[in-house]
Amino acid sequence: xxxxxxxxxxxxEYEEYVNKxxxxxxxxxxxxxxxxLVRGIVISKKKVKYVKAVNDVTFTxxxxxxxxxxxxxxxxxTTLGKAIARLVPxxxxxxxxxxxxxxxxxxxxxxxEVRMYRRYVQVIFQDxxxxxxxxLKIRDIVAxxxxxxxxxxxxxxxxxxxxxxxxxxxxxxxxxxxxxxxHELSGGQRQRVAIAxxxxxxxxxxxxxxxxxxxxxxLRADILNLMMDLKDQFNLTYLYIxxxxxxARYVGNRIGVLYLGFLVEIGDSDKVVFNPAHPYTRAxxxxxxxxxxxxxxxxxxxxxxxxxxxxxxxxxxxxxPRCIYARDRCAKERPPLIKIxxxxxxxxxxxx
Amino acid sequence: xxxxxxxxxxxxxxxxxLEDGSKVRAVDGVxxxxxxxxxxxxxxxxxxxxxxLAMTLIxxxxxxxxxxxxxxxxxxxxxxxxxxxxxxxELRSKIRWKxxxxxxxxxxxxxxxxxxxxxxxxxxxxxxxxxxxxxxxxRAKNIxxxxxxxxxxxxxxxHELSGGQRQRAVIAxxxxxYPRVIVADEPTxxxxxxxxxxxxxxxxELQKKFNFGLIFITHDLSLIAQIADYVAVMYAGKIVEYxxxxxLFKEPLHPYTRAxxxxxxxLYGEKRRLRGIPGxxxxxxxxxxGCRFHPRCPYADDICKKEEPQLKSVGDGRLxxxxxxx
Numbered sequence: 001x002x003x004x005x006x007x008x009x010x011x012x013e014y015e016e017y018v019n020k021x022x023x024x025x026x027x028x029x030x031x032x033x034x035x036x037l038v039r040g041i042v043i044s045k046k047k048v049k050y051v052k053a054v055n056d057v058t059f060t061x062x063x064x065x066x067x068x069x070x071x072x073x074x075x076x077x078t079t080l081g082k083a084i085a086r087l088v089p090x091x092x093x094x095x096x097x098x099x100x101x102x103x104x105x106x107x108x109x110x111x112x113e114v115r116m117y118r119r120y121v122q123v124i125f126q127d128x129x130x131x132x133x134x135x136l137k138i139r140d141i142v143a144x145x146x147x148x149x150x151x152x153x154x155x156x157x158x159x160x161x162x163x164x165x166x167x168x169x170x171x172x173x174x175x176x177x178x179x180x181x182x183h184e185l186s187g188g189q190r191q192r193v194a195i196a197x198x199x200x201x202x203x204x205x206x207x208x209x210x211x212x213x214x215x216x217x218x219l220r221a222d223i224l225n226l227m228m229d230l231k232d233q234f235n236l237t238y239l240y241i242x243x244x245x246x247x248a249r250y251v252g253n254r255i256g257v258l259y260l261g262f263l264v265e266i267g268d269s270d271k272v273v274f275n276p277a278h279p280y281t282r283a284x285x286x287x288x289x290x291x292x293x294x295x296x297x298x299x300x301x302x303x304x305x306x307x308x309x310x311x312x313x314x315x316x317x318x319x320x321p322r323c324i325y326a327r328d329r330c331a332k333e334r335p336p337l338i339k340i341x342x343x344x345x346x347x348x349x350x351x352x
Numbered sequence: 353x354x355x356x357x358x359x360x361x362x363x364x365x366x367x368x369x370l371e372d373g374s375k376v377r378a379v380d381g382v383x384x385x386x387x388x389x390x391x392x393x394x395x396x397x398x399x400x401x402x403x404x405l406a407m408t409l410i411x412x413x414x415x416x417x418x419x420x421x422x423x424x425x426x427x428x429x430x431x432x433x434x435x436x437x438x439x440x441x442e443l444r445s446k447i448r449w450k451x452x453x454x455x456x457x458x459x460x461x462x463x464x465x466x467x468x469x470x471x472x473x474x475x476x477x478x479x480x481x482x483x484x485x486x487x488x489x490x491r492a493k494n495i496x497x498x499x500x501x502x503x504x505x506x507x508x509x510x511h512e513l514s515g516g517q518r519q520r521a522v523i524a525x526x527x528x529x530y531p532r533v534i535v536a537d538e539p540t541x542x543x544x545x546x547x548x549x550x551x552x553x554x555x556x557e558l559q560k561k562f563n564f565g566l567i568f569i570t571h572d573l574s575l576i577a578q579i580a581d582y583v584a585v586m587y588a589g590k591i592v593e594y595x596x597x598x599x600l601f602k603e604p605l606h607p608y609t610r611a612x613x614x615x616x617x618x619l620y621g622e623k624r625r626l627r628g629i630p631g632x633x634x635x636x637x638x639x640x641x642g643c644r645f646h647p648r649c650p651y652a653d654d655i656c657k658k659e660e661p662q663l664k665s666v667g668d669g670r671l672x673x674x675x676x677x678x
Binding site for chain 1: 571
């Protein structure tokens with residue numbers, strides 16, 4: 001496949017924004033994740049098609065920051081998160097993470113190295129029902145990473161560490177939880193177990209993929225609060241992946257908006273929400289229901305109701321087929337991220 | 353303009369009877385009224401009984417579920433008829449779908465995958481109305497147009513439509529017999545925000561045009577804010593607060609309603625720390641005595657633990673079930 005040709009051109013100003021970011025813990029450079037569409041063994045010379053899930057995404061995640069990645073289902077946000085944690089193979093590009101004074105390219109790690117470094121990047125998944133092994137007791141779920149990395153071997157050491165961790169995610173008293181199974185816990189408690197498992201090795205980066213969307217409203221706030229508290233306590237950095245732009249702004253220092261695997265807008269979270277510059281971001285915000293009675297959903301400034309399929313990407317701007325402002329240039333040339341304000345970039349030829 | 357009642361639900365109780373002899377009091381004494389052309393939003397968390405209530409209203413219930421008390425009166429051409437008192441065949445032939453229809457949860461999968469969209473709508477019409485197939489087909493075409501689907505799609509199978517279009521087709525089916533009341537149970541949960549917004553907007557437009565009373569059931573207060581005229585907040589099988597949207601949102605009275613509204617971030621609001629609600633909803637096999645919210649309520653008093661508060665009027669068309677209010 002042609003990896004050489006960039007899918008989204010980089011503007012010098014955005015390149016500088018990313019390269020000169022002195023606070024970056026993670027530097028994602030031209031990250032591409034394509035899945036080949038093949039059935040069985042293919043010997044034919046026909047060109048293989050790809051599902052183009054993530055298309056040359058470039059951005060940083062700063063030390064101690066919560067970076068919110070928003071987008072609708074199918075926009076590639078989950079794949080991007082998994083690629084950063086090396087849970088899916090990367091097609092091209094790099095994921096530079098600063099660990100112990102040196103830069104490690106997660107995209108280039110071999111299997112052995114992935115195992116070695118995975119402890120620094122942990123993932124919290126959406127579904128606290130599916131992400132915990134139902135046959136393991138809570139003790140063993142939380143302790144598993146300790147065994148894998150040989151950090152504690154003696155049962156009393158393991159129990160001590162696990163109980164401390166359970167206390168830190170507010171599953172108290174911890175001894176009440178050690179011998180229980182996931183099905184005996186509520187959704188909120190399970191998500192706390194998932195957080196405990198993710199944090200017991202003291203990772204640097206936590207990829208939290210829709211961690212509250214399956215929980216009841218009354219429980220969501222506490223899980224978000226817990227994640228924020230643990231961030232300070234453990235000096236964590238989060239990539240918070242969500243479809244919910246209200247919580248994205250709420251917890252996020254910056255927001256990145258993903259559409260069809262392209263980063264179309266990135267910036268300070270208040271700037272993105274209060275002054276969206278990309279027509280897609282604007283439509284997304286117009287569509288978000290909120291409890292503010294003043295903001296009623298009216299006409300959503302968008303055409304059609306489905307994004308184009310990620311196999312055949314539009315030639316120009318990924319959003320132009322649905323954009324109500326699209327002009328000739330949009331159909332032909334793909335826009336780079338350009339600066340429109342301090343800490344605010346947009347990939348649009350005619351920003352709002 | 354005076355308000356015309358199209359559905360009156362009084363002291364409705366629907367319990368599940370489990371094999372071990374225990375009862376789950378999913379709907380436990382619910383009273384409300386739905387008006388023509390207006391939307392009642394019913395909001396509750398999982399286990400609040402809101403979905404059970406939806407299924408009770410049209411009496412599509414599993415075998416171990418039983419309406420133990422109360423009435424569901426629907427306005428028909430011959431005056432109010434109590435759905436609870438009808439036998440299944442009367443209900444099916446005279447009331448269900450003709451006067452009250454449903455947009456079910458997971459509506460995307462509610463269509464028959466082996467039948468063309470048009471045939472499914474025509475079938476729904478012919479089952480309930482005495483008109484010719486040609487007239488039914490004509491109406492199906494119109495209804496599709498109203499919900500924003502090109503009538504040429506009559507011959508499409510569900511899998512040929514996008515998620516948003518399938519949702520529209522399900523709405524078309526619920527609308528096909530011009531019912532007086534439509535019950536929508538979490539109709540947008542599986543949809544993306546933009547599609548969801550389009551569906552909400554469509555429901556509002558259709559309501560203006562056809563004047564049906566809408567019961568919109570959801571766990572999401574922000575959707576309620578978008579669509580409801582009146583709101584009922586359900587907790588553990590009961591309505592704990594009822595009132596006009598603006599009043600209830602701007603000045604929530606029940607501690608549970610207040611806590612729910614505090615737990616949600618506002619898009620443009622100040623970034624303050626959110627407050628969750630401690631604990632979890634009760635097991636409806638053995639709900640706590642007194643007020644069912646008292647174990648999670650920061651204001652709970654002695655009386656809250658002993659005596660069950662009744663839903664009582666506090667003026668302004670508002671009702672609250674709390675010992676400490678009013």
